[in-house]
Amino acid sequence: MVDVLLWGSLRPFADGEETVSVEAATVGEVLNGLVRAHPGLKPHIDAGVSVAVDGRIISSSLGEPVGPDSEVVLMQRLKGG
Amino acid sequence: MMALDETTAREFKVVGTRPVRPDGVDKVTGRARFGADAYAPGMLHGAVLRSPHAHARIVRIDASAAEAMPEVKAIVTQADFAEGLSGENRNVLENIMAGERALYDGHAVAAVAATTAFAARDALKRIEVEYEVLPHVTDVDEAMKEDAPVVRDGAADASVPDGMHPNVVRYHENGHGDVEAGFATADLVIEERFRTEAAHQGYIEPHACLAQLGPDGKGELWCCTQGHFVAGKICASLLGIDASQLRVTASEIGGGFGGKTTVFIEPVALALSRKANRPVKIVMSRAEVFRATGPTSSASMDVRIGMKKDGTITAGEGVFRLQGGAFPGAPMEFSAMCAFAPYDLENVRCIGWDVICNRPKQAAYRAPGSPMGAFAVESVIDELCNRLGLDPIEVRLKNAAREGTRAAFGPRYPRIGLVETLEAARAHAHYSAPLEPGQGRGVSCGFWFNHAGETAVSLALAEDGTVSLSVGTPDIGGSRASMCQMAAEALGISYDKIRTTVADTATLGYNDVSHGSRVTYASGLATIKAAEDTVDKLCARAAAEWGIDRDAVVWEDGHARPAGPNAGEFEPVSLARIASRMGRTGGPIVGHFEATPEGAGVSFATHLVDAEVDPETGATKVVRYTVVQDAGKAIHPSYVEGQFQGGAAQGIGWALNEEYIYGEDGRLQNPGFLDYRIPVASDLPMIDTVIVEVPNPGHPYGVRGVGETSICPPLAAIANAVSNAAGVRLCELPMSPPRILKALDAEADG
Numbered sequence: 113m114v115d116v117l118l119w120g121s122l123r124p125f126a127d128g129e130e131t132v133s134v135e136a137a138t139v140g141e142v143l144n145g146l147v148r149a150h151p152g153l154k155p156h157i158d159a160g161v162s163v164a165v166d167g168r169i170i171s172s173s174l175g176e177p178v179g180p181d182s183e184v185v186l187m188q189r190l191k192g193g
Numbered sequence: 194m195m196a197l198d199e200t201t202a203r204e205f206k207v208v209g210t211r212p213v214r215p216d217g218v219d220k221v222t223g224r225a226r227f228g229a230d231a232y233a234p235g236m237l238h239g240a241v242l243r244s245p246h247a248h249a250r251i252v253r254i255d256a257s258a259a260e261a262m263p264e265v266k267a268i269v270t271q272a273d274f275a276e277g278l279s280g281e282n283r284n285v286l287e288n289i290m291a292g293e294r295a296l297y298d299g300h301a302v303a304a305v306a307a308t309t310a311f312a313a314r315d316a317l318k319r320i321e322v323e324y325e326v327l328p329h330v331t332d333v334d335e336a337m338k339e340d341a342p343v344v345r346d347g348a349a350d351a352s353v354p355d356g357m358h359p360n361v362v363r364y365h366e367n368g369h370g371d372v373e374a375g376f377a378t379a380d381l382v383i384e385e386r387f388r389t390e391a392a393h394q395g396y397i398e399p400h401a402c403l404a405q406l407g408p409d410g411k412g413e414l415w416c417c418t419q420g421h422f423v424a425g426k427i428c429a430s431l432l433g434i435d436a437s438q439l440r441v442t443a444s445e446i447g448g449g450f451g452g453k454t455t456v457f458i459e460p461v462a463l464a465l466s467r468k469a470n471r472p473v474k475i476v477m478s479r480a481e482v483f484r485a486t487g488p489t490s491s492a493s494m495d496v497r498i499g500m501k502k503d504g505t506i507t508a509g510e511g512v513f514r515l516q517g518g519a520f521p522g523a524p525m526e527f528s529a530m531c532a533f534a535p536y537d538l539e540n541v542r543c544i545g546w547d548v549i550c551n552r553p554k555q556a557a558y559r560a561p562g563s564p565m566g567a568f569a570v571e572s573v574i575d576e577l578c579n580r581l582g583l584d585p586i587e588v589r590l591k592n593a594a595r596e597g598t599r600a601a602f603g604p605r606y607p608r609i610g611l612v613e614t615l616e617a618a619r620a621h622a623h624y625s626a627p628l629e630p631g632q633g634r635g636v637s638c639g640f641w642f643n644h645a646g647e648t649a650v651s652l653a654l655a656e657d658g659t660v661s662l663s664v665g666t667p668d669i670g671g672s673r674a675s676m677c678q679m680a681a682e683a684l685g686i687s688y689d690k691i692r693t694t695v696a697d698t699a700t701l702g703y704n705d706v707s708h709g710s711r712v713t714y715a716s717g718l719a720t721i722k723a724a725e726d727t728v729d730k731l732c733a734r735a736a737a738e739w740g741i742d743r744d745a746v747v748w749e750d751g752h753a754r755p756a757g758p759n760a761g762e763f764e765p766v767s768l769a770r771i772a773s774r775m776g777r778t779g780g781p782i783v784g785h786f787e788a789t790p791e792g793a794g795v796s797f798a799t800h801l802v803d804a805e806v807d808p809e810t811g812a813t814k815v816v817r818y819t820v821v822q823d824a825g826k827a828i829h830p831s832y833v834e835g836q837f838q839g840g841a842a843q844g845i846g847w848a849l850n851e852e853y854i855y856g857e858d859g860r861l862q863n864p865g866f867l868d869y870r871i872p873v874a875s876d877l878p879m880i881d882t883v884i885v886e887v888p889n890p891g892h893p894y895g896v897r898g899v900g901e902t903s904i905c906p907p908l909a910a911i912a913n914a915v916s917n918a919a920g921v922r923l924c925e926l927p928m929s930p931p932r933i934l935k936a937l938d939a940e941a942d943g
Contacts, residue, residue: 117603120366120542121352155351164604168891171645172789185603188365188526192644192709192901193394193451193557 114178116142117185118153125152139163140174142184160189207681208894211831212688214674216445225445228401228417233472236403237266237306239465240313241458241475242320243485244295244302247329247551247859248342251295251322254303258319264312267469268320270303274464275433282430284520288554289431289457295324296344296519297551298860299484306465306473329551329859333493333516336360336550344519344549360549365526367602368510368542375508375540379499383576386495387569389908389926390852391488394558395843395871398447399482404462405472410434412466414441416459419449419667420706424456425698431460432467439463442697443667450843451557454706457486483864487556488853490515490523492565496532500577504588508540509533509601513566516548517555523547524555524562527642530602531905532566534640535589535611535797537598551859557708559840560641560901564847564908568926571637571909576922585636585913586619589799593638610823610887611638611797617883618799623819628803632816633917635802639905643793643898644709649702650719652680652727652784656776658769660684662723663696664716665704670900671832672712678828679717679894683724685751686768702787710898713828714793714889719786721893727784734771734778739763792891793898798822800841800906804914808937811930813849813915819881825889825897836899838880844907846872848915852927 113133118126126132127150134145142163147154163170164185170176171190178184219225256268271290278286291302303320307313328342335341336358343359352364376382398417406412412434418424418441425441432439446453458475466473477486493514499507511532517523525545533541543566578585593615594600596608618624618636628634651663662680666672673693681688705711732746735753739746745760746753752765775782803817820837827833850870854862863869888895908926915933916922921940925932 119603120368121364125351152351159350167604167607168792169604169642169795170791171793172647173791176791183605187603188530190642190644190709191524191527191557191561192642192711193454193559193561 114142114180114182114184116146119186119188122153122156122186125156126150136178138174138178139165139170139176142178162187162190205682207678207688208826208828209830211829212674212678214671215677215692216668216673227398227447228444229476231403231415231444231474233403233405236472236474237308237469238310238313239304239306239462239473239475240310240317241301241461241481242303242317243481244291244298244300245860246295246324246326247298247331248327249295249324250327251291251293251302252325253323255321256303259305259316262307262312262316262319264307264309265305265316266308266471267306267465268303269461269464269468273468274431274460278430282427285427285455286431288520289460297553299481299553301461301485304461304465306469331550331552331855331859333491333514333548333550336516336548337514344551348521348549361546362521362549363547365529365545366543367529369599370540372508372510372540372542376499379507380502381577381581382497382499383573384495384497385573385922385924387572387924389492389565389568391491391552392558392847392851393483393488393869394450394452395846396448396450396452399477399479400453400458400486401476402459402462403472403474404459404466406432406463406467408467408470410438412439412463414439414459414463415444416441417444417446417453419446419453419669419708421667422665422698422704423706424459427456428460428463432463440697440699443695446667446669449669450559451561451708452487454557454708479866480864483869484861485553487518487554489558489561490517490555492528494565494569496569496573498570498573498577500581502581504583504591506536506538506592509538509570511543511566511569513543514546514548515562515565516550516552518552519549520554521547521549522555527562528566531563531640532570533601535594535638536592537594538601541601543601559843559904563639563641563905564844567637567639567905568908568912571906572912572922572924575635575913586615586624589638590615608887608890609795609797610885613885613887614797614799614821614823617885618801618819618821621801621819621821621883623801623817623881629805631918632803632805633914635804635910635913635917637800637906637910637913639798639902640795641710641902641905642795643714644711645715645790645793646705646709646711647703647789648715648719649704649787650716650723650785651701652720652723654727654772654775654782656773658690658772660691662691662693662720663701664693664720665696665701666707666712666716667695669707670836671829672716675713675828675832676716676720679720680724683721684728684768685748710900711793714892714896714898715790717828717896718790718892719788722786723784726786727782730782730784731768731771734775735766737778792889794825794889794891796823796897796899796902798902798906800910802910802914804911804918806915806918806933811933813928813933815845815878815911818878819883820903821883821885822899822902823885823887823897824899825892826886826895827884828894828896830884833884833899834882837882837903840903841880841907842872842877844904845877845911848908848911848926848928850927850929
């Protein structure tokens with residue numbers, strides 16, 4: 113299981129939980145697992161998110177690996193100017 | 194990912210040097226072709242009719258008198274674009290051509306194509322639009338009030354808590370710990386409210402494009418843009434055509450800074466062209482640029498920070514309300530995520546509100562959202578230092594984020610270079626230089642994430658041994674030079690043997706926009722990988738000629754060589770030699786790389802500013818400025834320094850003078866450079882720069898993006914310098930003379 117830290121304003125859509133545990137070996141599986149656990153997260157994830165894995169911010173690649181001991185943080189989708 | 198010691202130990206031959214830019218002669222001789230330089234046979238001239246009202250229902254549009262003009266060949270309204278769009282495409286269409294309502298002063302309502310530009314403008318005057326003027330709101334705090342006019346009902350997403358005004362369209366929160374418990378342990382807690390006005394990116398080249406779209410759905414578009422692949426994708430959606438049938442070519446670009454990451458006139462020109470069946474060119478006036486393209490958001494912010502007497506920050510809290518014009522998208526989440534990012538805090542909480550107003554749709558501007566957040570937080574830290582008698586750099590070092598620090602936005606940092614920038618700033622002669630009477634010194638840190646994005650590169654050899662490198666990221670900051678350098682480094686040949694071209698959308702895989710400080714990182718990484726792919730093919734040709742295994746050949750200094758004595762004795766063969774025979778040894782040699790790299794390292798900066806305030810006029814003069822920033826590895830140090838200086842210069846304008854001024858009628862009062870004052874050379878001191886290099890392990894040469902972080906600290910650093918010079922805390926930008934005089938008067942009145 114991978115523990116995924118949510119940003120604060122997502123927690124109402126995850127029964128108030130700060131961290132959600134999901135079965136996942138990739139970033140894509142993390143996102144799918146979150147939606148399965150808490151369907152209310154779907155519109156927020158569909159709107160676009162980034163995922164930080166051990167401090168490395170993954171903006172797009174769903175196939176990036178995630179380990180059971182990885183620090184995984186859901187983040188707002190990054191943009192730039 | 195590259196091992197850090199491997200990156201730092203590498204000795205470079207081309208990377209880190211300062212060659213002449215390949216586009217320099219074109220730029221200084223006027224030969225470079227910008228957006229307005231495009232022409233086509235039979236070309237028509239387009240012009241856009243814009244709303245004079247901040248908010249109005251469009252009751253009726255009568256274009257019959259304009260249509261009767263023989264010079265007029267096409268008129269379009271929103272009805273001429275695709276139907277059934279949703280999401281951001283729907284917002285972009287509404288922004289570039291109003292539907293039922295005009296949502297801001299300058300909002301496009303119709304467009305004309307005519308045989309001359311004069312006739313097109315004349316035709317606009319003959320289009321009758323009946324408006325029903327509606328109440329408007331242009332201020333972020335006013336727009337959140339219960340009785341505020343509703344800009345667009347139903348624009349809010351699911352994140353907004355119940356009970357908020359419909360103008361509040363998104364909500365964000367991040368942080369960790371218990372801020373109230375943290376404040377309870379502080380020796381001093383300061384809370385202030387801050388405001389910043391919208392500032393335009395201020396690019397010198399107005400938007401311009403030439404479009405050609407036939408009834409068969411095949412088209413071409415030439416435009417000044419930061420991302421022609423994205424521009425093509427959006428235009429195809431808005432026109433209802435296949436993306437691959439629209440070939441888009443990026444012109445040279447006279448500045449973008451984020452403001453040219455979307456489309457404004459391009460879909461309009463295509464719609465006019467499709468209707469007239471002739472090419473259509475549109476060039477925006479400066480007033481149109483101000484009224485109808487995106488400035489950055491304006492902000493209203495509350496920040497509270499607690500500190501112990503020894504300088505330890507015990508808690509930080511921020512509320513960031515940003516308005517982004519009439520559509521969702523104000524980058525409040527980045528204000529909230531970046532504001533406390535430089536610090537190692539046990540207790541931090543940030544909230545962001547995205548609010549819509551009757552203003553043009555905001556567009557990205559270097560590190561969107563971060564400068565405003567830094568302004569508020571770094572100002573309060575400065576005030577805490579002043580009241581506790583602490584050195585502002587020592588306090589920042591005491592609280593600085595390091596590798597392993599949990600960032601305010603969630604993850605723990607990998608290797609970062611904030612401490613190195615602070616130490617370099619402390620050691621710089623600027624920091625210990627004496628100040629003259631009437632002067633104050635300001636310090637600020639700043640942070641930006643940096644980005645990577647989809648990237649494709651192709652690298653082709655010519656038979657004479659020279660190299661043609663095709664990238665898909667428009668060159669907005671000298672990237673063609675740095676791409677040539679990285680290719681030269683990887684291939685082992687000289688810089689002047691390589692030409693980098695920004696390829697059109699039909700000749701290269703999809704590329705994300707030149708934004709997010711991503712080009713030197715992502716296109717650079719792709720260039721290195723494409724060069725390595727080329728080297729692999731070169732070695733294979735040499736191996737075949739020598740009759741040995743590919744693995745028995747290595748590439749050194751631009752030559753294929755046997756890997757060791759066991760590989761056999763062969764004379765090294767150069768890239769030029771292999772290229773000259775490639776037609777007979779297997780055909781053309783082309784290297785590729787296509788991927789979405791995911792290793793853009795975050796970046797920090799520390800700025801030092803000395804400012805002098807005239808208490809009689811309220812005028813401010815920036816007398817000394819030093820930028821210290823982590824670049825990971827500077828490929829072309831002059832361009833890195835230029836990015837540092839450019840960010841500081843734009844920050845000086847944003848801090849001291851630049852602002853969108855709206856009248857009571859909701860109309861923009863200063864849509865021109867006479868009344869919207871960007872800094873000119875005589876306003877600026879020489880901006881000193883220090884490049885810190887803490888390599889990014891996610892890039893083969895250690896690159897971190899540098900284009901955006903440089904605009905994160907200036908607002909706060911200048912505000913701290915001005916406040917320390919004036920003896921009163923300035924909490925509202927721009928710190929124009931009237932605002933400084935008002936603050937001085939208020940201080941004098943007690």
